[in-house]
Amino acid sequence: MPQRYWISNGGRALETFGAYLPQKPAEHLISEHSGGCRELANTAHFHIDLDGNYLPGLCAGLAIQRDDLGSPLSTEKYPLLSRLYAGGIGALFRYATNEFGFVPAAGYALKCHLCYDIRHFLALGEDRRFEELQPEGHYLYG
Ligand code: SF4
Structure with missing residues (x-):
């Protein structure tokens, strides 16, 4: 299917198709993508979720x-998006492993x-809540 249709490999599509693609260790991917995720600032294509939140880039499951x-986003209100934009996947990975014990x-x-x-792990933790991980039901499956 990915060869016949354009599929954005983000969100839950990765749970379906990710296993069919070559795999790399987390450290390898982090070293390949050392900068911030500028995709988040791309307004050429975006979605609004069922609650009226703006979904940046094609990053399903992140919401503003x-x-x-x-206006500039608050780092306190948006700790995940702020880290992703400033430091990319490596910054999110370090935050999740150091603060919450995420194991890749x-x-x-x-x-x-x-x-x-990482977001799936953070969203389902009982002792934490991230407003930016929306819509609520997005992380309940998979
Ligand atoms: S924020 Fe996450 S989903 Fe979006 S481009 Fe960066 S790594 Fe990919």
């Missing part, structure tokens, strides 16, 4: 409240695959 658009799988297809696995 509509009222927060047009043996391999991932893309940096976005690792990003989604």
Whole structure:
């Protein structure tokens, strides 16, 4: 299917198709993508979720409240998005491992695959809540 249709390898699509792509260790992907995720600032194509939140880039499962658009994002309110934009997947990985004990799988297809696995782990933790991981039901499956 990925060879016949254009599929954006993000969000839950990676749970379906990620296993069919070559896998790399998390450290390898992090060293390949040392800069911030500039995809987040791309407004050429975007979505609005069912709650009215803005989904930056094609990063399904990350959300910015509509009222927060047009001005710098608060690092306290958006700790994950801020880290991803400033330091990329490596910054998110360090935050998740150091603060919450995230343990990576043996391999991932893309940096976005690792990003989604980290966000999935963070979203389902009982002792924490990240407003930017929306819509709520997005992380309940898989
Ligand atoms: S690593 Fe995460 S924030 Fe960066 S482009 Fe991929 S899904 Fe978006």
